Amino acid sequence: MITLTLPDGSTRTHPEGVTGRELAASLSAALAREAVAIKLNGRLMDLDRPIREDAAVAIITPRDDDADALYVIRHSCAHVMAEAVQRLYPGTRLVYGPPLLEDAKYGFYYDVDAPEAITVDDLPRIAAEMEKIIAEDRPFGRREMSREEALRCLVGDPYKTDNVTNADGDVISFYTQGVVGQDFEDLCMGPHVPSTGWVRHFKLQNVAGSYWKGDENLSRLQRLYGNAFATAAGLQAHDRLMAELARRDHRRIGRDLDWFSFHPEAPGHAFWHPRGTILYQVLSDYIRAACRARGYEEVRTPTVLKRFLWERSGHWDNYKDKMYHFERERESYAVKPMNCPGSVVIFQAGHHSYRDLPRRWAELGFVHRHESGGEVQGLLRVRGFTQDDAHIYCAPDQVEDEAVTLIDFVFDVYRTFGFENVHVELSTRPEKHMGSAEHWDLSERALLGALARKKIDYKLNPGEGAFYGPKIDFHLTDCLNRRWQCGTIQVDFNFPEKFDLTYADRDNQPKRLVMLHRTILGSFERFLGILIEHYAGALPVWLMPVQVRVASLTERQLGAAAALAERLSGAGVRAEADLRNEKVGLKVRDAERDKIPYLIVLGDREVTSGMLAVRGRGRRDLGTMAPEAFLEHVRREIAEQTLP
C-alpha cells in the first residue's frame, strides 16, 4: 500500500500501482470525469500511469487559471495539429512543438519541415482537419523504450533523432493518438490529455519562418502558432485580448491621431508630427525638471565624434556593426550610439575635487543605432532615439547612496505615468568580465545594499551583468500585464580606467572614481510607444497634445468658440476650436475618436449665460460650469499630472 497526500493535506491509502484516474474516481465521480492529468511530487503525469510510491498528488482539471492544465491541453493540441499537418502535407517532418505559457499571444507552436509552403490561408484547412481528429476522440497512449530502441524507430528522421540524443534520462517515450503502429505517433515526454476529444477550444493563429535550433545555417522550418484553452470562455477572453492588442497598437494610434509616422526615407526613425512633437516636448520638460530637482546638471555633446574616441571607449570593437560611420577628408567619424563617451570628454577636461562629487550629468541625447532590418518595430525598436541618459561620477563609497536615490527616482517617474507595478532585476558578474574582483565586489555590494535598503523584491540574474559592471534593470508592467524594460542603473569602472578619470581626494591624491550610467524612461520613442499602448491613446491630460476642444453648435457661435479656445490657450491649456459646419453628434464622435480630454459645446444657451457645457472623454457629461471654474480644474489636473 502507498500513501498519497492531496493538496488539502489529507491522505489516502491505495494499493501500489494505482493510477491517477483511479485515485480521482475514489474521490468523486465528477473529478474522475473532469481529470486531464495529475501532478505527482510536482511533476505532471498522465492520468493512466501507475503511482508506485508515497507521494503528493494533485488532480489536474481543465481550468484556464491553472497553468498545468493549460500546459497539458496546449501540448496535446500541438500534437493534434501535427497530425493534421501530416495528413494534409504527407512527408512533413515534425521538429519541435512545445506549449507556451508566458506568451500573451500564442499558446503553442510546432516547427515542421514540410514539403511545401504553408501559409496563413491554409490554417482553416488544418483547423478543420484537427476538428475531425478531435471528433474521433482517439486516446493518447504512451509507449516507452530505451534510447537505442528509439533511435532505431527514428532512423532517417534527423530532427527526432537529435531530440532523442539530447533527451534526459534513459527512458524515451512516444505518444500515440489511437492505435500503436497505425495512428499518428510522436516522440514526446508528455504528459497528455486522455484523448484527442479533450482538446476543444483552440485556434490556429499564425505561420512564420524559423530555423532548426534557432540557427539560420541549419534547415529552414515553418512554425505554426496556435492557442488552446480549457474552456470556451478562456478562448473568448483570449480573442478579446487579441482585439485589445490591435486596438492599442501604438503604430495605428500614432497614425490616427496624427502624432507620428514612419517613412522609407528614414526607415527605423519616427517622424514626429506637430501634435506628436508636443508629447516629446512635454516629456522632456518633465524629465528635465525632475532631474533639476534632484541635483542634476545637463550637458550636450556632439552627435558626430571622431573614431579614435570610439576606439578608446571600446565601442569600435564591440559595437561597430551598429554604428553609422563615415570618412571625411581622410578622417574617420562615427555618429554616437551612446552618450557616455561625450560626457566623459567633458569630465576629463576639468579637475575634480572630492568636494564636488557626485556630479550628476544628464543628457537628453539623440543617438543612432543601426538595428538590423527585422528588428525595427514601430516606436518600440527604432534606429534613432532620444535617451534620457545620465552619467554620475562619484567616489566608490558613494555608489550605494546614489543607487538608493536613483531607485526612488525611477519609481517616482513611473508612478507619475501611472505604472505602479515595477519589476526589478539585478544582474551580476558575467563569465567574461573586466576589472578587478575588488571592483566587482564593491559594485555588487553597493547595488545589493541599495535594493535591501529600499526593501525591493528583485530577480537575480547571476552572470548577466555587462562586462564592465553589474546593473539593475527596471521593467514596468502595463495594463495588459506586459513587461517593458525601460530604466537601468549600471555601475562602470571600465570607463574610468580607460579614460583615467580621477578626482582629488582629501589627501590631495588622485583617486579613481566610479561612473554610473542610468536611464529611467530609456528612450523617449519607446517610452511613448509603451504609454500610448497602456492608455490606448487616451493619455493623462497633462500629456495630451490637445487638452480641450471647443465645438461651435451653429454658425452663431463661431466667434465665441474661437475666442474661448484663444482664451484657454492664453491660460496655458492646449486648446483648439472645432468650427466645422457639422452637427454636435459628429463633433462629439470625432472628439472621442481623437481622445480629447475635454469637449466644450458652445450654443446660444452658453453664449447667453456665460457658462460652459463640458463633456469629459468617454461619455462623461460634466454638466455646466463657469469658465473660471473649468480653467481652474484643467490647470490643476495639468499641474498635478493627474492620471485618468
Next chain:
RNA sequence: GCUGCAGUAGCUCAGGGGUAGAGCACAUCCUUGGUAAGGAUGAGGUCGGGGGUUCAAUUCCCCCCUGCAGCUCCA
C-alpha cells in the same frame, strides 16, 4: 541579418493581361443643429521603384526598397 507574407487614393480595403473601384477622410454647397456618423456634389491614383516576358503589364517573372509576422540579436 535570415525565413514567410504583403505593398492599389490621406486611411481601411476590393479588383484584375486591354492604362482602375468602394467606404471613411478632404473640398464646395444645402442644412443651423444640443452630446458617438444629416444630405448633395466634387476633387484626389505613373496601382512602392527598376528590369524582363507580351501586340499590350497595375495584374505574370526577376531584382531592389519598405512594411508586417516570426527567427536571431538586443552595450
